[in-house]
Amino acid sequence: MNDLLRRYGPVLSILFAALTAFWLLALVVLPDLYLFENSFRPYLPISEVGGPKDFYSFDNYLTFFHSPIHIQVFVWTIVYSTVVTVLCFVIAYPLAYYLSKVARSNLLPTLFLLILVPLWVSEVLRSFAWFIILALKGPLNILLLGIGVIDQPIRWLTGFRGVIIGLVYTYVLFMLFPLYNAIQSLDTNQIEAAEDLGSPWWRTHWRVILPHAKPGIASGSVMVFMLSAGSILVPTLLASTSSRWFTEIIQQWMFESQDWNTGSAYAFMLLLLCTIFVSVVMRLFRVKLSDIAK
Amino acid sequence: MSAGVDLDNVCADFGSFRAVDRVTVHIKPGEFFSFLGPSGCGKTTILRMVSGFIRPSEGKITIGGQDMRDIRPNQRPTALIFQNLALFPLMPVWENIAFGLEVRGVDRKARRDRAEELLRLVDLPGAADKTIGQLSGGQKQRVAIARALAVEPKVMLLDEPLSALDLKLRQHMRAELRAIQKRTNVTFIYITHDQGEALAMSDRVGVMSQGRLQQVSAPQDIYNQPVNGFVASFVGENNIFAGKIGNISSNMAQFETSVGTFKATIGPDAGTAHNPKLYVRPEHARLVAKPVNGENAIAVEIADVAFEGNFISIQARDAHGGILVAEARNDGQGSVPSPGEKLHMVFDAERAVILADETPAANATP
Ligand SMILES: Nc1ncnc2c1ncn2[C@@H]1O[C@H](COP(=O)(O)OP(=O)(O)OP(=O)(O)O)[C@@H](O)[C@H]1O
Ligand SMILES: [Mg+2]
Numbered sequence: 001m002n003d004l005l006r007r008y009g010p011v012l013s014i015l016f017a018a019l020t021a022f023w024l025l026a027l028v029v030l031p032d033l034y035l036f037e038n039s040f041r042p043y044l045p046i047s048e049v050g051g052p053k054d055f056y057s058f059d060n061y062l063t064f065f066h067s068p069i070h071i072q073v074f075v076w077t078i079v080y081s082t083v084v085t086v087l088c089f090v091i092a093y094p095l096a097y098y099l100s101k102v103a104r105s106n107l108l109p110t111l112f113l114l115i116l117v118p119l120w121v122s123e124v125l126r127s128f129a130w131f132i133i134l135a136l137k138g139p140l141n142i143l144l145l146g147i148g149v150i151d152q153p154i155r156w157l158t159g160f161r162g163v164i165i166g167l168v169y170t171y172v173l174f175m176l177f178p179l180y181n182a183i184q185s186l187d188t189n190q191i192e193a194a195e196d197l198g199s200p201w202w203r204t205h206w207r208v209i210l211p212h213a214k215p216g217i218a219s220g221s222v223m224v225f226m227l228s229a230g231s232i233l234v235p236t237l238l239a240s241t242s243s244r245w246f247t248e249i250i251q252q253w254m255f256e257s258q259d260w261n262t263g264s265a266y267a268f269m270l271l272l273l274c275t276i277f278v279s280v281v282m283r284l285f286r287v288k289l290s291d292i293a294k
Numbered sequence: 295m296s297a298g299v300d301l302d303n304v305c306a307d308f309g310s311f312r313a314v315d316r317v318t319v320h321i322k323p324g325e326f327f328s329f330l331g332p333s334g335c336g337k338t339t340i341l342r343m344v345s346g347f348i349r350p351s352e353g354k355i356t357i358g359g360q361d362m363r364d365i366r367p368n369q370r371p372t373a374l375i376f377q378n379l380a381l382f383p384l385m386p387v388w389e390n391i392a393f394g395l396e397v398r399g400v401d402r403k404a405r406r407d408r409a410e411e412l413l414r415l416v417d418l419p420g421a422a423d424k425t426i427g428q429l430s431g432g433q434k435q436r437v438a439i440a441r442a443l444a445v446e447p448k449v450m451l452l453d454e455p456l457s458a459l460d461l462k463l464r465q466h467m468r469a470e471l472r473a474i475q476k477r478t479n480v481t482f483i484y485i486t487h488d489q490g491e492a493l494a495m496s497d498r499v500g501v502m503s504q505g506r507l508q509q510v511s512a513p514q515d516i517y518n519q520p521v522n523g524f525v526a527s528f529v530g531e532n533n534i535f536a537g538k539i540g541n542i543s544s545n546m547a548q549f550e551t552s553v554g555t556f557k558a559t560i561g562p563d564a565g566t567a568h569n570p571k572l573y574v575r576p577e578h579a580r581l582v583a584k585p586v587n588g589e590n591a592i593a594v595e596i597a598d599v600a601f602e603g604n605f606i607s608i609q610a611r612d613a614h615g616g617i618l619v620a621e622a623r624n625d626g627q628g629s630v631p632s633p634g635e636k637l638h639m640v641f642d643a644e645r646a647v648i649l650a651d652e653t654p655a656a657n658a659t660p
Contacts, residue, residue, distance in 0.1 A: 189377075189380035190382060192347055193374070193376060193382075195366075195367045195368045196368070197368075197394035197442075198394055198398060198445060199397045200397070203396075203397060
């Protein structure tokens with residue numbers, strides 16, 4: 001703060017601070033507060049807003065608990081977000097290990113560029129690309145048929161498969177970078193020390209590298225899980241008839257039923273329940289919040 | 295129990311840079327062997343080749359008679375103590391020590407017992423359940439030793455393990471390491487750039503420079519009979535005179551310098567060397583008022599006298615202003631010269647040696 005003052009003088013400094021405050025307050029906090037307040041009020045025709053029926057209650061939240069289908073969708077969302085998180089870890093861990101400890105350092109810039117380039121394409125385009133790739137008569141099936149791995153085209157976009165593939169693809173980097181940072185910070189001598197003491201590679205990973213990378217795994221997992229559970233684009237584009245994501249229900253409330261009150265209640269429900277779920281899982285794996293913040 | 299280590303013409307190349315150049319040495323079972331040399335001379339590289347993390351680009355390494363070529367680090371009968379120790383900070387002390395046993399499938403109870411036993415061996419009882427962060431530098435050192443001993447290595451490799459410790463602790467740990475080595479009778483290969491450490495602890499010392507082994511000898515011989523100028527000046531102090539060899543008679547020669555011609559012993563290969571120099575250790579130089587006839591003597595003026603307690607170090611200037619050093623034991627009665635006094639520095643021909651510079655390194659441009 002003092003640094004800012006010294007560098008830009010009081011007028012500019014105050015302006016910066018004010019702009020930041022405005023952005024935070026007007027564009028982040030206030031809308032959320034507005035939705036939060038609305039989530040406790042009933043959905044009424046305009047004429048009755050502020051009337052006798054307009055009072056605070058938990059009714060919107062209770063709607064969720066009275067609707068077995070919504071609960072089911074929520075459970076599937078959690079389950080498949082977990083699956084996505086685990087898959088992201090399985091893909092990102094070897095890659096992160098390779099990048100941080102195996103790859104020659106002069107190759108790293110190229111490798112990172114290759115990894116980052118897909119990020120420059122918008123999420124919508126990427127999801128559509130997957131939609132095309134995974135189509136029944138799409139390139140993936142043609143390729144697999146061509147090289148003889150399969151003899152029947154696979155229907156990729158059934159159940160949650162398409163959504164899982166799309167989400168993993170979209171969010172795997174959120175797992176990769178924390179893992180990369182975590183493994184990078186491990187002294188290579190420790191890996192060699194384990195090997196020197198006779199440890200086979202898998203035990204070195206299990207006892208030395210993974211424990212060290214735990215904070216990275218935790219923050220990557222929390223990010224991927226929360227982003228997946230809250231994702232709307234990928235589930236909408238790559239869903240099949242049988243896969244519904246909880247965010248789609250929120251969207252239905254808000255845009256099809258025009259009931260922003262219940263929609264908000266569902267959105268906060270999602271946030272709350274996911275937070276509880278994540279805290280429980282973190283407890284189970286003995287990860288502390290302070291580990292993640294490191 | 296312990297095994298010998300043989301290096302046969304071992305080389306290590308990093309790209310076009312030769313870090314270790316044709317090193318041949320036979321380390322005996324149960325020996326405490328030190329590699330001594332300045333920073334960057336290839337000591338760590340040698341150790342990493344013996345432990346298996348680097349493949350020699352040429353030559354052969356055998357341990358206990360077995361060729362190590364295709365044997366991975368986790369299969370070798372060696373244990374390496376890293377320059378930075380590389381303890382596992384997320385495991386308590388006893389799990390660190392027992393890690394090698396865990397790998398070998400020893401059950402938990404037996405592992406724990408063995409860890410406690412080793413902790414007693416390294417004089418650290420009761421530390422089993424501490425975390426690594428709770429230990430002092432010297433204690434970490436001992437845990438690293440215990441962890442390496444736990445796998446009952448035939449050869450223990452130590453990479454400057456004491457360099458991070460303060461002087462007092464370092465001296466204490468020297469004795470401790472030596473004692474542990476004698477007790478366990480494991481072959482120790484010890485790396486250091488500290489000559490005091492190497493001379494005090496080792497059975498034999500190999501002095502290295504620029505990837506080449508210069509001399510392998512017992513500590514006294516390294517100090518008393520250095521084979522070349524590098525060893526002489528890296529280990530201990532010297533007065534060095536450039537010049538050229540005159541008349542040679544058996545192992546003695548006349549050596550002509552700018553401050554006079556002296557009779558001196560000829561070192562190995564010095565007779566044919568490009569650029570031989572005369573080396574006289576300060577403790578072999580005396581200051582006298584009048585030299586005996588025919589004695590090696592240089593007329594000097596005393597420049598500075600430093601009283602060091604058990605000895606006195608005297609700096610003197612020769613006719614060309616070059617600084618020479620003489621050291622005398624303080625026996626409590628000898629008179630101490632004072633600055634400005636004009637004296638003669640004398641030394642015995644047997645204690646003055648003519649040496650070639652070091653054997654040229656592979657990387658040196660001819
Ligand atoms: N991986 C590597 N790639 C390229 N050069 C290397 C590599 N490892 C070591 N070297 C070079 O080889 C030479 C010897 O290195 P080494 O680590 O063996 O020295 P050292 O004798 O252990 O020095 P110190 O006392 O400083 O630890 C050095 O000049 C170093 O720059
Ligand atoms: Mg080194």
